[in-house]
């Protein structure tokens with residue numbers, strides 16, 4: 001396995017780094033807005049955060065750094081997945097994020113490009129690339145999360161539309177979204193993975209109610225979405241009716257790679273800074289913690305390189321993405337705990353403001369998002385057990401039954 005950049009990749013990395021140094025703030029600087037994504041806790045604060053994300057997308061677009069792997073005809077740069085990975089590694093060293101634009105740019109746009117009609121692409125791709133349209137994902141339901149195909153939201157054809165009723169949950173940014181990708185059951189007499197249709201829904205349609213869920217951090221980025229006889233034009237079906245599961249696969253694949261793009265965020269360096277500020281850099285226990293963090297950081301780095309090596313060889317990421325996701329989750333959690341321990345009680349009692357520039361409390365609360373989103377850690381372990389270790393597959397007794405005969409809550 002070759003961990004080194006090829007000469008072309010090294011040149012690309014240097015170009016990306018130079019541009020970022022010129023145009024992006026460092027993490028923790030007053031101009032940075034990444035790292036506060038766990039915190040915007042009122043509408044005004046969130047609106048400012050959203051504006052900064054949009055402005056960043058406009059800057060990327062006007063400078064030729066937007067949508068790196070998308071085809072040029074759709075506003076992308078036509079670059080390779082390996083170049084995109086290098087960009088993600090470099091951009092993680094800066095205090096920037098695309099926040100609420102991540103669903104549209106990370107997995108909605110690529111899904112529409114892969115499966116959408118000409119009309120859907122022409123209508124939806126330009127406002128996604130410009131950062132004007134915000135999208136949300138309406139997949140999870142109270143009875144369908146890890147077992148997503150268990151979904152109960154129904155869509156019934158009526159003339160040249162579908163009428164949709166049901167409830168979705170954990171829908172990130174639905175409260176500010178213009179559009180949503182929605183999956184609903186359209187044929188309950190087929191097995192649960194079949195008979196599902198994939199729709200594009202205008203979030204301002206009559207019958208859509210969005211109710212924010214307040215999180216432990218004070219932020220309200222998640223929502224419940226209620227659909228009460230919402231009418232969706234037939235032209236908003238993506239792919240074939242009842243064949244939406246194939247389209248879901250594309251979305252989830254892109255979503256997973258968006259999430260595993262979350263990098264180490266220079267946590268060793270930041271822990272050392274915290275220890276320096278707190279006067280505990282000479283404490284042997286603190287030094288041990290920092291050393292452990294460094295080891296985990298290297299582990300994440302090498303797992304990322306392994307993924308990069310696979311991508312470079314044109315191999316689609318397999319279970320190594322699950323291993324990386326577990327390692328990143330563990331690293332974020334352990335580092336946040338170490339940061340809090342080194343900062344002392346003030347860091348948890350500090351209210352909304354980070355104490356002395358340390359944001360370990362926010363990291364601790366935020367890391368759960370990474371560990372659940374895109375498939376929980378247990379589901380990643382199932383994948384590793386089955387695909388890497390060859391353990392018996394999970395029993396899936398309802399796989400071939402018609403959905404109407406499956407016991408649901």
Ligand SMILES: Cc1cc2nc3c(=O)[nH]c(=O)nc-3n(C[C@H](O)[C@H](O)[C@H](O)COP(=O)(O)OP(=O)(O)OC[C@H]3O[C@@H](n4cnc5c(N)ncnc54)[C@H](O)[C@@H]3O)c2cc1C
Nearest residue numbers: 137138139140144145146170171172369372373376378379
């Ligand atoms: C940051 C974040 C953003 C999200 N954004 C969205 C969004 O925008 N749109 C959307 O639709 N959804 C979103 N979700 C929801 C997410 O997809 C679900 O939380 C996830 O699929 C888990 O489903 P669940 O919460 O229903 O938990 P469940 O599936 O009910 O799982 C509960 C627990 O049981 C464990 N478990 C379940 N099945 C198994 C099994 N077979 N073997 C072992 N353990 C198992 C799980 O690991 C978990 O610990 C988001 C979640 C997070 C954390």
